[in-house]
Amino acid sequence: MENVASAPASAPAFAYAPAPESRAVVDIAPSYGLFIDGEFTEAADGKVFKTVSPSTEEVLAEIAQATEADVDRAVQAARKAFEKWSALPGAERAKYLFRIARIIQERSRELAVLETLDNGKPIKETRDADLPLVAAHFFYYAGWADKLDHAGYGANPKPLGVAGQVIPWNFPLLMLAWKIAPALATGNTVVLKPAETTPLSALFFADICRQAGLPKGVVNILPGYGDTGAALVAHPDVNKVAFTGSTAVGKEIARTVAGTRKKLTLELGGKGANIVFDDAPIDQAVEGIVNGIFFNQGQVCCAGSRLLVQESIQDELLDSLKRRLSTLRLGDPLDKNTDIGAINSEEQLTRITSLVEQGEAEGAERWSPACELPESGYWFAPTLFTNVTQAHRIARDEIFGPVLSVLTFRTPDEAVAKANNTQYGLSAGIWTEKGSRILAVANKLRAGVVWSNTFNKFDPTSPFGGYKESGFGREGGRHGLEAYLDV
Amino acid sequence: MSDRLSVLKTYKLYVGGKFPRSESGRVYEVSDSKGKWLANAPLSSRKDARDAVVAARKAFGAWSGATAYNRGQVLYRVAEMLEGRRDQFTREVADAEGLSKSKAAAVVDATIDRWVWYAGWTDKIAQVVGGGNPVAGPFFNLSSPEPTGVVAVLAPQESSFLGLVSVLAPVIATGNTAIVVASEKSPLPALSLAEVLATSDVPGGVVNILSGRTAEIATPLASHQDVNAIDLAGADEPLAKDLEIAAADNLKRVLRPQPVDYTEPPGTDRMTAFLETKTVWHPTGSLGASGSSY
Numbered sequence A: 001m002e003n004v005a006s007a008p009a010s011a012p013a014f015a016y017a018p019a020p021e022s023r024a025v026v027d028i029a030p031s032y033g034l035f036i037d038g039e040f041t042e043a044a045d046g047k048v049f050k051t052v053s054p055s056t057e058e059v060l061a062e063i064a065q066a067t068e069a070d071v072d073r074a075v076q077a078a079r080k081a082f083e084k085w086s087a088l089p090g091a092e093r094a095k096y097l098f099r100i101a102r103i104i105q106e107r108s109r110e111l112a113v114l115e116t117l118d119n120g121k122p123i124k125e126t127r128d129a130d131l132p133l134v135a136a137h138f139f140y141y142a143g144w145a146d147k148l149d150h151a152g153y154g155a156n157p158k159p160l161g162v163a164g165q166v167i168p169w170n171f172p173l174l175m176l177a178w179k180i181a182p183a184l185a186t187g188n189t190v191v192l193k194p195a196e197t198t199p200l201s202a203l204f205f206a207d208i209c210r211q212a213g214l215p216k217g218v219v220n221i222l223p224g225y226g227d228t229g230a231a232l233v234a235h236p237d238v239n240k241v242a243f244t245g246s247t248a249v250g251k252e253i254a255r256t257v258a259g260t261r262k263k264l265t266l267e268l269g270g271k272g273a274n275i276v277f278d279d280a281p282i283d284q285a286v287e288g289i290v291n292g293i294f295f296n297q298g299q300v301c302c303a304g305s306r307l308l309v310q311e312s313i314q315d316e317l318l319d320s321l322k323r324r325l326s327t328l329r330l331g332d333p334l335d336k337n338t339d340i341g342a343i344n345s346e347e348q349l350t351r352i353t354s355l356v357e358q359g360e361a362e363g364a365e366r367w368s369p370a371c372e373l374p375e376s377g378y379w380f381a382p383t384l385f386t387n388v389t390q391a392h393r394i395a396r397d398e399i400f401g402p403v404l405s406v407l408t409f410r411t412p413d414e415a416v417a418k419a420n421n422t423q424y425g426l427s428a429g430i431w432t433e434k435g436s437r438i439l440a441v442a443n444k445l446r447a448g449v450v451w452s453n454t455f456n457k458f459d460p461t462s463p464f465g466g467y468k469e470s471g472f473g474r475e476g477g478r479h480g481l482e483a484y485l486d487v
Numbered sequence B: 001m002s003d004r005l006s007v008l009k010t011y012k013l014y015v016g017g018k019f020p021r022s023e024s025g026r027v028y029e030v031s032d033s034k035g036k037w038l039a040n041a042p043l044s045s046r047k048d049a050r051d052a053v054v055a056a057r058k059a060f061g062a063w064s065g066a067t068a069y070n071r072g073q074v075l076y077r078v079a080e081m082l083e084g085r086r087d088q089f090t091r092e093v094a095d096a097e098g099l100s101k102s103k104a105a106a107v108v109d110a111t112i113d114r115w116v117w118y119a120g121w122t123d124k125i126a127q128v129v130g131g132g133n134p135v136a137g138p139f140f141n142l143s144s145p146e147p148t149g150v151v152a153v154l155a156p157q158e159s160s161f162l163g164l165v166s167v168l169a170p171v172i173a174t175g176n177t178a179i180v181v182a183s184e185k186s187p188l189p190a191l192s193l194a195e196v197l198a199t200s201d202v203p204g205g206v207v208n209i210l211s212g213r214t215a216e217i218a219t220p221l222a223s224h225q226d227v228n229a230i231d232l233a234g235a236d237e238p239l240a241k242d243l244e245i246a247a248a249d250n251l252k253r254v255l256r257p258q259p260v261d262y263t264e265p266p267g268t269d270r271m272t273a274f275l276e277t278k279t280v281w282h283p284t285g286s287l288g289a290s291g292s293s294y
Helices: A068-087 A090-106 A108-119 A123-144 A172-185 A200-211 A226-234 A247-257 A282-298 A311-325 A346-361 A412-420 A435-444 B046-065 B068-084 B086-097 B101-119 B125-129 B162-173 B188-198 B214-223 B237-250
Strands: A034-036 A039-041 A048-052 A059-064 A162-166 A189-193 A219-221 A240-244 A263-267 A273-276 A306-310 A365-367 A383-386 A403-409 A427-431 A449-452 B027-031 B037-042 B139-147 B150-154 B177-181 B207-210 B229-231 B253-255 B275-283
Touching: A034 A068, A059 A200, A068 A162, A068 A189, A068 A219, A068 A226, A090 A108, A090 A123, A090 A172, A090 A200, A108 A123, A108 A172, A108 A200, A123 A172, A123 A282, A162 A172, A162 A226, A172 A189, A172 A200, A172 A240, A189 A226, A200 A219, A226 A240, A226 A247, A240 A247, A247 A263, A247 B237, A273 A282, A273 A412, A282 A311, A282 A403, A282 A427, A306 A311, A306 A412, A311 A383, A311 A403, A346 A365, A346 A403, A403 A412, A412 A435, A427 A435, A435 A449, A435 B275, B037 B188, B046 B139, B046 B150, B046 B177, B046 B207, B046 B214, B068 B086, B068 B101, B068 B162, B068 B188, B086 B101, B086 B188, B101 B162, B125 B139, B125 B275, B150 B162, B150 B214, B162 B177, B162 B188, B177 B214, B188 B207, B214 B229, B214 B237, B237 B253
Parallel strands: A162 A189, A162 A240, A189 A219, A240 A263, A273 A306, A273 A427, A306 A403, A383 A403, A427 A449, A449 B275, B150 B177, B150 B229, B177 B207, B229 B253
Antiparallel strands: A034 A039, A034 A219, A048 A059, A365 A383, B027 B037, B139 B275
């Protein structure tokens, strides 16, 4: 270990005692129905699917799978509920949302454990990032409900009606909060489809709505696969469509709603550039790079998946980065020491594996720390690629996994050009001590969120969303209200 | 004087600050509201549309990078030039829309006033729709609007001048560059507007004006990978749907057609429709929970 210039070949031999979070705080029923008009109900054709824990492949529960008929029923329930809900004084809607925010806080440990079980992400992320943000979103938008006249959309802005919302599996409850909180605050009612691999926390949320006394039909939850989402998006009585997910599906949805009056917002993929200049504080940058691409196993649309490092510090930075990666702990997501949990599904693991193999085939150099993968479940070791060119598929396609592609640049202009050389435009990072450089580069980056000397920070007050093929519309902040108002 | 033969104008396209004929060499007859021949307008092809996109993209960096104050000055200059050509536009609008001279003059006045209104917006919109966000953490965090990029604008079919300016000015006031498809039936005010733009310090390529068949020109623009947004104001319902489907290919921002009374004061919608919001974060290096006591 004398020669620190080269990264250690194997992980340091620190022995950590296991520190598992208790599963006892959460009670998962063997089966769950659809949540329509305030009741749990079976699917019209009685079909169910299983949701598994990606870290163990243990079946957690059987879930009713919504059909087109169920979508119709839920939309009708939401339509009926809309009359009263939209007519409610904003202050009353606000109180419901405040109640929901408080109940989420009260039950946050339960929900964090549940989310970790169903999604595979580390408990320290669900507990310290997801759940506090979920509660904060409801709290933030609760306060808007009786202040919409002051939001800059004219006096007395009107809700749209029934919102059809389709959310992904990477942040199941957080994406639910981003969608439902502004929709309800503005007086819309909701039919939400969670992802097929992570339906549980949305169904627990249905119980929170019950505890909060939310009127029936205001929130409806329809677990299912892509066809359920497609039926929801296409339903003629849906007034607003909100989708977070892949760019390919986003384009399909845009085609579906073409020629209708449905308002559409899309939060899609990304290939975020994380730019490190030669004067950056290296240790902080390394932490930011790790957070940028290995947070939630890299299954983050705004992940900093392209590292652009100034050529003169490449060796130093990569040595530090490799050393740091060797200290990451991969394993049981319920262990409080775990940094890297399981990949969400077998399908996603296959996609990551295939893209990484293509990266090798195209000539990029692959590196991972010595890392033992558990025997069951879906796992992928943190991986970085050097010798990457802009033409490589691993530099262009969203991998949505713990895979970092490293490219280099010499001048700030080159960094900007390379950062913007992508179909996407969701996020970017800048690491430098020079304030003028931060501002100049941030100004030129075509991305909806730019983190300088930090990465992957979120807050309900801050608009989030993409340029270019990363979609349109913003979630969060005052801007997030627009998607749900007739403006 | 009545014997004098007037000098007719050959109307041309406006692309990249130049006045080319259509690459296709085609023209079509433009008549007034009573069917009397007025001029031959260029019948643009899809190649003209693509050339216009190249010009608009080339102009985007400098125009979006110009200061908002500078853009305001340039837009106001357009209004000054329009004022000087008030009579010309009154005649063209009267012919195009079958209005009396006094009604056409009122339309032209309203159009000039609209330019002035948008000229004043360039350095204010950022404060209205952007700002600092009170995040729950030690971060400085700012959201600012930025232009979406190259915007294709299908000008309204009926309101040949006021409608045209009402959809074009907000697009360029916010720093986008534009490709305008003029009213199919009444393109002459739009083509004359190009002469004003060319003499108003508007950099070449910021506005590109094409005349011809709306459907023919709009289709390649809607599916163009280097166009960031499209305003469908001038499209009828079936065409608008086809164009919206084509626009999904690169997730263009689409402003759907809707009934608009262009004589009414516009809101900010046509500006915000073609703005992105960028949120920039930076740690504040907070000194600690107690803070300074001064």
